[in-house]
Structure formats: C-alpha cells, structure tokens
Amino acid sequence: MISYKINMFLHQYVYCYFNNLEKIPDGYVIHHKDLNKLNNDISNLELMTNFEHKSLHNINKKHALKNTTEEIIEDIKNRIKLGEFEIKYKLSRGIWDRLRKVYL
Numbered sequence: 001m002i003s004y005k006i007n008m009f010l011h012q013y014v015y016c017y018f019n020n021l022e023k024i025p026d027g028y029v030i031h032h033k034d035l036n037k038l039n040n041d042i043s044n045l046e047l048m049t050n051f052e053h054k055s056l057h058n059i060n061k062k063h064a065l066k067n068t069t070e071e072i073i074e075d076i077k078n079r080i081k082l083g084e085f086e087i088k089y090k091l092s093r094g095i096w097d098r099l100r101k102v103y104l
C-alpha cells in the first residue's frame, strides 16, 4: 500500500496513482499537455524532466530554441506540417512563422 504525501498537488497525485508511484521522481515534473492546469485527467498528464518542461514553456520566448530538445523540435515540425498552430504551444503567429522558416 502506497502512502501519498498529503501536500502533493492533484495532478501529481493523479499521475502517481495511475503509475503506481509514491512520488514524482526527483528532477521530473508533471506537465499538462493541453496547458490547462485544471484538467487533471490522466490522459492530459505527462512526466518530463525539469529541463524539458522549462524548454517547452519557454519555447515562445526569444531564445528558447537553444534549450529545446530533439523531441520537442520533432513535435514542432510535425505540427507545422499539420497546420496545427498554437494548439499545443500557444505560440503567436509571428513565432510560428519564424519556426517554419527554420524547420521547413
């Protein structure tokens, strides 16, 4: 029987519960895929490293691409091809245009 820390955030609890973890591993965070922090459905939660998470959320800042992982870049490329613009990353049109020039 796993005993959970009482001060865990709901999204952390949900993730741990469904993945049979006692706590979120050190250096990792739970990301809300649809960027809606109130949507704590397990399908919306993703475990990622602090570094990846920061990169993901900084991606619309000026120099964010320096910190971006291969995986995120792959995802961006796919979304550019599919024409899914700000859906996941909530980017402005200008930033997407810049990314498109870089990656296509």
Ligand SMILES: [Zn+2]
Pocket: 030, 031, 032, 053, 057
């Ligand atoms: Zn996040």
